[in-house]
Amino acid sequence: MKHLTLRVILVTSLLLSLQAFAQNVTISNPWIRATVQGQKATGAFMTVSSKENAKLVAASSPIASVVEIHEMKMDKDVMKMSALPNGLDLPAGQAVDLKPGGFHIMLMDLKMPLNKDTTVPLTLTFQDTAGKKTQQVVQVPVSTQPPAGQSMGAQHNTQHTH
Numbered sequence: 001m002k003h004l005t006l007r008v009i010l011v012t013s014l015l016l017s018l019q020a021f022a023q024n025v026t027i028s029n030p031w032i033r034a035t036v037q038g039q040k041a042t043g044a045f046m047t048v049s050s051k052e053n054a055k056l057v058a059a060s061s062p063i064a065s066v067v068e069i070h071e072m073k074m075d076k077d078v079m080k081m082s083a084l085p086n087g088l089d090l091p092a093g094q095a096v097d098l099k100p101g102g103f104h105i106m107l108m109d110l111k112m113p114l115n116k117d118t119t120v121p122l123t124l125t126f127q128d129t130a131g132k133k134t135q136q137v138v139q140v141p142v143s144t145q146p147p148a149g150q151s152m153g154a155q156h157n158t159q160h161t162h
């Protein structure tokens with residue numbers, strides 16, 4: 001009985017701390033690009049802000065076999081995409097944009113076509129500076145363009161250090 005009580009307390013405090021951290025991360029304007037027939041990969045975009053220094057370290061979705069956090073940048077006039085091996089830095093209090101031509105969540109080996117006006121669940125894994133991981137599930141609308149109010153060229157202070 002003593003054991004059980006202790007376990008309940010531990011689980012409760014763990015849940016509370018997870019919740020506390022989840023509230024520190026805000027996801028806004030998420031969207032995932034609709035696919036055309038035969039397309040096996042697409043990108044998901046959103047704005048992420050964390051109240052504390054953190055990282056987006058992983059993402060997953062039941063509709064894709066492989067999900068990676070990517071960066072796209074110009075390299076000698078060629079747009080190149082690469083996975084961020086250490087995740088995406090989320091400096092405290094700063095909105096970090098994941099958008100076409102920049103950071104994005106890459107969904108590969110899609111198991112089904114993604115049609116406009118549906119939603120796709122995306123599980124995001126964040127890591128705080130102490131190394132503790134938490135997950136947040138976002139229902140991401142499938143669209144052919146960014147959500148209204150978010151222009152493609154929106155300039156936020158996106159800072160990242162390597």
Ligand SMILES: [Cu+2]
Binds near residue numbers: 043071082
């Ligand atoms: Cu990519």
